[in-house]
Amino acid sequence: xxxxxxxxxxxxxxxxxxxxxxxxxxxxxxxxxxxxxxxxxxxxxxxxxxxxxxxxxxxxxxxxxxxxxxxxxxxxxxxxxxxxxxxxxxxxxxxxxxxxxxxxxxxxxxxxxxxxxxxxxxxxxxxxxxxxxxxxxxxxxxxxxxxxxxxxxxxxxxxxxxxxxxxxxxxxxxxxxxxxxxxxxxxxxxxxxxxxxxxxxxxxxxxxxxxxxxxxxxxxxxxxxxxxxxxxxxxxxxxxxxxxxxxxxxxxxxxxxxxxxxxxxxxxxxxxxxxxxxxxxxxxxxxxxxxxxxxxxxxxxxxxxxxxxxxxxxxxxxxxxxxxxxxxxxxxxxxxxxxxxxxxxxxxxxxxxxxxxxxxxxxxxxxxxxxxxxxxxxxxxxxxxxxxxxxxxxxxxxxxxxxxxxxxxxxxxxxxxxxxxxxxxxxxxxxxxxxxxxxxxxxxxxxxxxxxxxxxxxxxxxxxxxxxxxxxxxxxxxxxxxxxxxxxxxxxxxxxxxxxxxxxxxxxxxxxxxxxxxxxxxxxxxxxxxxxxxxxxxxxxxxxxxxxxxxxxxxxxxxxxxxxxxxxxxxxxxxxxxxxxxxxxxxxxxxxxxxxxxxxxxxxxxxxxxxxxxxxxxxxxxxxxxxxxxxxxxxxxxxxxxxxxxxxxxxxxxxxxxxxxxxxxxxxxxxxxxxxxxxxxxxxxxxxxxxxxxxxxxxxxxxxxxxxxxxxxxxxxxxxxxxxxxxxxxxxxxxxxxxxxxxxxx
Ligand code: BGC
Numbered sequence: 001x002x003x004x005x006x007x008x009x010x011x012x013x014x015x016x017x018x019x020x021x022x023x024x025x026x027x028x029x030x031x032x033x034x035x036x037x038x039x040x041x042x043x044x045x046x047x048x049x050x051x052x053x054x055x056x057x058x059x060x061x062x063x064x065x066x067x068x069x070x071x072x073x074x075x076x077x078x079x080x081x082x083x084x085x086x087x088x089x090x091x092x093x094x095x096x097x098x099x100x101x102x103x104x105x106x107x108x109x110x111x112x113x114x115x116x117x118x119x120x121x122x123x124x125x126x127x128x129x130x131x132x133x134x135x136x137x138x139x140x141x142x143x144x145x146x147x148x149x150x151x152x153x154x155x156x157x158x159x160x161x162x163x164x165x166x167x168x169x170x171x172x173x174x175x176x177x178x179x180x181x182x183x184x185x186x187x188x189x190x191x192x193x194x195x196x197x198x199x200x201x202x203x204x205x206x207x208x209x210x211x212x213x214x215x216x217x218x219x220x221x222x223x224x225x226x227x228x229x230x231x232x233x234x235x236x237x238x239x240x241x242x243x244x245x246x247x248x249x250x251x252x253x254x255x256x257x258x259x260x261x262x263x264x265x266x267x268x269x270x271x272x273x274x275x276x277x278x279x280x281x282x283x284x285x286x287x288x289x290x291x292x293x294x295x296x297x298x299x300x301x302x303x304x305x306x307x308x309x310x311x312x313x314x315x316x317x318x319x320x321x322x323x324x325x326x327x328x329x330x331x332x333x334x335x336x337x338x339x340x341x342x343x344x345x346x347x348x349x350x351x352x353x354x355x356x357x358x359x360x361x362x363x364x365x366x367x368x369x370x371x372x373x374x375x376x377x378x379x380x381x382x383x384x385x386x387x388x389x390x391x392x393x394x395x396x397x398x399x400x401x402x403x404x405x406x407x408x409x410x411x412x413x414x415x416x417x418x419x420x421x422x423x424x425x426x427x428x429x430x431x432x433x434x435x436x437x438x439x440x441x442x443x444x445x446x447x448x449x450x451x452x453x454x455x456x457x458x459x460x461x462x463x464x465x466x467x468x469x470x471x472x473x474x475x476x477x478x479x480x481x482x483x484x485x486x487x488x489x490x491x492x493x494x495x496x497x498x499x500x501x502x503x504x505x506x507x508x509x510x511x512x513x514x515x516x517x518x519x520x521x522x523x524x525x526x527x528x529x530x531x532x533x534x535x536x537x538x539x540x541x542x543x544x545x546x547x548x549x550x551x552x553x554x555x556x557x558x559x560x561x562x563x564x565x566x567x568x569x570x571x572x573x574x575x576x577x578x579x580x581x582x583x584x585x586x587x588x589x590x591x592x593x594x595x596x597x598x599x600x601x602x603x604x605x606x607x608x609x610x611x612x613x614x615x616x617x618x619x620x621x622x623x624x625x626x627x628x629x630x631x632x633x634x635x636x637x638x639x640x641x642x643x644x645x646x647x648x649x650x651x652x653x654x655x656x657x658x659x660x661x662x663x664x665x666x667x668x669x670x671x672x673x674x675x676x677x678x679x680x681x682x683x684x685x686x687x688x689x690x691x692x693x694x695x696x697x698x699x700x701x702x703x704x705x706x707x708x709x710x711x712x713x714x715x716x717x718x719x720x721x722x723x724x725x726x727x728x729x730x731x732x733x734x735x736x737x738x739x740x741x742x743x744x745x746x
Contacts, residue, residue, distance in 0.1 A: 083144020127179030135349025159518020163561025164597030184346025377531030379552025402440025404484025419543025619649030
């Protein structure tokens with residue numbers, strides 16, 4: 001008993017001694033003092049920095065970092081792609097994978113899949129999870145999410161974006177940003193603006209009306225800024241009205257920072273700056289990824305030659321450009337630091353947790369879309385068939401690789417084949433490749449070394465032997481097959497899949513198809529298959545989620561975030577020929593204007609193969625008649641729309657109810673209908689719920705070019721409650737009693 005007392009006394013003496021010997025607390029300058037207001041800290045840091053130090057702060061020191069200000073202890077900023085997980089590490093000064101062994105991550109499903117969930121709560125969890133892993137990996141800025149609108153099925157990066165509808169993309173991006181940033185990691189919404197194709201993306205000049213900008217291409221960015229409070233925005237490579245978007249006076253100065261009040265940093269895409277004067281004057285805050293002359297030539301460690309480095313410094317020194325332009329950029333970078341790497345309260349993050357795995361699986365399960373299901377083809381309950389043939393390279397290919405900057409190095413990637421083997425038992429699965437592609441490469445197609453004919457012969461043999469066939473095809477993130485930097489050449493499936501499928505169906509008519517892609521594909525075999533699933537690049541838990549949906553363990557509830565047209569020419573961008581896509585002599589006119597996606601199909605009465613918002617379930621839902629709380633409204637009011645939804649089948653299921661609006665006698669052309677709200681409901685068999693949806697009356701306005709504002713016309717409007725853009729279940733008419741024009745920026 002004596003020893004502990006003696007021990008305690010010794011500790012107390014030690015503490016006393018060390019307290020009296022402790023050095024005086026280091027004085028904390030205001031910029032490091034958490035108790036000072038943000039703007040005081042920013043001004044204090046700025047005041048202490050030399051012009052050279054400020055210049056250093058606004059451009060890269062390596063492929064993915066900026067140097068901070070070492071003398072003042074302002075930390076480096078570390079960036080990473082984005083947007084589906086935290087990318088592997090790179091070497092300092094080139095595009096080589098660094099080969100670390102601790103840089104793996106959870107791969108979450110691609111953003112098309114997230115959009116297909118129509119579930120904003122999941123978007124919040126998704127943003128949070130990527131933010132947690134980013135934080136654990138010491139990243140300060142995540143380069144995503146992407147919210148460019150899906151305009152053409154050929155665009156190489158649609159899989160990284162959130163579909164064709166601005167309301168859907170807006171409602172999904174806001175929670176993603178909030179979820180991520182609560183970790184003290186900045187989201188960087190990209191690519192502002194109009195990166196709607198990859199072909200000639202570095203230089204193509206986009207001409208588009210103000211109205212289409214406001215109604216179609218801006219809303220998701222604006223929502224990310226004004227509702228999500230995003231801390232960073234990335235400029236796109238292309239030009240808009242003759243000026244590169246990254247330092248475009250209208251886009252950055254007037255709209256983003258002016259009208260929308262964005263107080264974060266405007267970052268280049270990697271190498272998207274082209275001019276010191278424009279970069280200095282037109283709101284660009286951080287330059288990354290340039291070589292020495294924009295994108296045209298390069299040398300190693302060229303950072304001092306960046307447009308916002310030595311050339312900018314020289315222009316300040318000579319008086320050609322005022323230092324105040326630099327100060328404004330530095331303020332924004334410092335604000336970003338205070339929000340991220342100088343925020344002592346931010347959590348430490350987590351990586352590869354069971355919750356991350358479960359989330360990756362849940363997003364995948366909720367995003368998979370059941371497009372067609374005749375004769376109860378799906379689900380295939382375990383025990384229903386003795387021999388299931390799984391045919392197609394996409395059943396085994398690692399689809400987290402390739403595609404460009406969104407590539408990932410997941411710790412685990414469960415392939416569809418493995419998922420199905422685990423679900424049904426290996427002995428019940430016959431697998432063969434059927435077709436083969438080469439290794440992914442960003443800039444060229446590498447052919448497979450395998451003999452295509454013998455793959456087909458074997459596939460036909462296996463199909464004939466099985467009780468049922470599941471074909472896994474689609475695109476695969478190889479060059480021109482959903483990959484950054486180039487577009488697809490056509491909507492057709494690559495690698496001989498159509499011919500192969502025909503032969504498989506000849507050999508076994510009981511064939512179901514799973515298309516894995518981020519884009520619409522042609523389906524010449526559609527009438528010959530009873531079961532069709534649109535799946536996505538699903539990430540770490542691809543196979544588990546796929547097997548859960550196919551077997552019926554999970555009830556599919558994904559809805560299409562874009563339209564699948566019958567033919568490419570039916571798509572709005574392609575209807576108008578090469579001037580509209582891909583552009584002529586470096587310029588492209590968006591002749592489809594506001595009629596993008598289902599807006600085009602509905603207004604022109606061009607039936608799609610599968611409509612925006614379409615997605616089946618293993619249960620059925622009955623929609624009741626919709627009513628509104630009133631018949632007449634004034635600008636500024638909110639409409640409450642209510643109806644019952646009943647699960648009339650025998651399984652629990654989720655249904656995304658959609659509300660579209662149309663105006664009866666508009667003074668300008670308006671789309672036949674436009675999505676205004678959606679809600680994902682979860683119902684038990686036999687359960688009925690009252691669904692209530694709020695629609696701000698002002699959201700019924702159109703952008704009026706004549707007055708430069710949002711015009712809400714006194715008129716009758718119809719609100720359509722729908723299961724897809726082509727499946728309206730109930731319509732209710734309301735009246736807006738007064739015309740109102742709200743100037744933009746108000
Ligand atoms: C892509 C960006 C990406 C950047 C950094 C660019 O090629 O367009 O989306 O964030 O590279 O990898």
